[in-house]
Amino acid sequence: MNLMTWLMISLSITLSTILVTTSTHWLMAWACLEINTLSMTPMISKPHHPRATEAATKYFLTQTLASMAMLLAATMNALNTSHWEITLMLDQTSTTIMTLALMMKMAAAPFHFWLPEVTQGTTTLTGLTILTWQKLAPMSLLIMISDKTNQTILLTTAILSITLGGLGGLNQTQLRKLLAFSSIAHTGWVLSTLTIAPNISTLTLSIYILTTIPIFIMLHSTSSSTIKDLGTMWTTTPQLTSALTLSILSLGGLPPLTGFMPKWLILNKMMFFNLTMEATLMAIMSLLSLYFYLRLTYISSMTLTPHTNTMTMKWRTNPKTKPLMASTLMIMSMLMLPMTPSL
């Protein structure tokens, strides 16, 4: 891709997301989301491979459908109450449609089917953008309407997301699809406290982003695309295997690592609001995700996979990137749990 084109497209992806978070008018938010989709689609189809074109088509169709449902909800709200402000969604039906459309945009459970395929079809770093940056705009709109949304819908979607994210990843060997399913499960955790404590949801999303970025950068710098590639990672960078293990365990939410903090706060808050049954279901269903995270750590650092002599020669090639940002973020994604009282 041309450098100028690349600059323009990434600038409009960045600016449209920032404008969505600052806008107060529904039509403005819709226009920015549409510009975001329009500039993300060429980014996805950049590799000129049939897979990339297919991923771009699927991304475009789902995102356009979601944004049109969103505009329908806003227009219905305006026809009934003549308000266009985002925080003034007074109509109950249009608020429900709006919530569902925004969930489709950020790939929560009943509308999650596009996310693994789109992430698998593109390059690793574009996949990282889809899983992290693209969630910010719909998430900020959901937070802005969070006091009007129906809590039953949000909790059902949260439990379904965690279950389906865990179940989908169980039989998966492609790393990008696996991380997309993990993203679906994390979306469930984010959505669960949206009405009762939006600040905890924001914290969960930011910690998820903080943990996913170094993992994707590591996968990019070692050119790993399947679980099998993790088995020979020790030939190039032995120290990254243990770092990757700890980051993945932090993504799974095990206690001494940062990933435990959001789960702890969410379960605590849900118990406080007498949602014991839902909290128990979510905690049990996240064991499914933990199973495939553990399988990743087992392959990458706890066993020596069978390999041929030529596979160990990978260390002779130069590494793709210098993982400076990855190491900083990695340390943050492991050691931030003691900072919980200050948040």
Added chain:
Amino acid sequence: MEPIKITLTTTFFIIMLGLSTQHKHLMLALMCIEAMMLTLFTMLVTYTATSLAVSHTPMPIILLTISVCGASLGLSLVVATTRTHGSDFLKNLNLL
């Protein structure tokens, strides 16, 4: 006002159903999307015609502009799919 609202909303949902049940051509899916956009345009025109605020007048034009951008991107995706997969059949999109 009320019958127009109900008719337009029903039209929108019927076209949405049409988009989700047709599995043959990508082109037809794009045409369904354009039909949904036109329904939304009509809804916005109805809204601005009844509203007294002047600042609401350019809203249908903004919608139309951005939907045209979306349509051109959709057509370029049809071209890209035809070049990589040989046709614009949706059943060919099964690589992932």
